[in-house]
Amino acid sequence: xxxxxxxxxxxxxSSGRVWRLRRRVLAWFAWLMTxxxxxxxxxxxxxxxxIVIEYLELGLEGVLEALFHLEGHDAQMVTAWIGSLMLAxxxxxxxxxxxxxxKRRYRSSWGYFWLCLKDGAQHNWGFLSLLAMAYVxxxxxx
Numbered sequence: 001x002x003x004x005x006x007x008x009x010x011x012x013x014s015s016g017r018v019w020r021l022r023r024r025v026l027a028w029f030a031w032l033m034t035x036x037x038x039x040x041x042x043x044x045x046x047x048x049x050x051i052v053i054e055y056l057e058l059g060l061e062g063v064l065e066a067l068f069h070l071e072g073h074d075a076q077m078v079t080a081w082i083g084s085l086m087l088a089x090x091x092x093x094x095x096x097x098x099x100x101x102x103k104r105r106y107r108s109s110w111g112y113f114w115l116c117l118k119d120g121a122q123h124n125w126g127f128l129s130l131l132a133m134a135y136v137x138x139x140x141x142x
Contacts, residue, residue, distance in 0.1 A: 053083075057079050057083065060079050060082065061075040061076060061079050062075075064078055064079065118140060122140075
């Protein structure tokens with residue numbers, strides 16, 4: 001018979017706890033460094049993003065020049081238009097997704113907020129100035 005080494009659950013549990021503690025300490029350290037050096041981190045991330053975008057643009061220009069026999073300036077113009085369209089489509093997609101989420105989240109609270117504004121304006125109508133009355137009156141009509 002071959003002898004098997006006995007497993008020590010205490011050792012496995014302690015290594016798991018140590019790993020969780022290390023992860024927690026690293027997370028707190030990363031959070032602290034982010035709070036203290038957010039400007040340096042933001043600058044680094046923006047530079048990294050700029051380098052990635054320039055690298056992709058350079059590759060796309062090379063492909064356009066090779067496939068369609070474009071000059072350098074023409075390839076740059078096509079690349080700029082492609083980048084602009086991609087940025088506009090990404091911004092539109094994010095706007096639609098965020099707007100849908102915000103509408104779903106604040107539909108009931110927006111109605112309550114509007115009713116509170118309307119009731120407050122109706123009760124305090126006499127104390128408002130003429131300009132404020134015109135503004136609030138135009139809001140109440142719609």
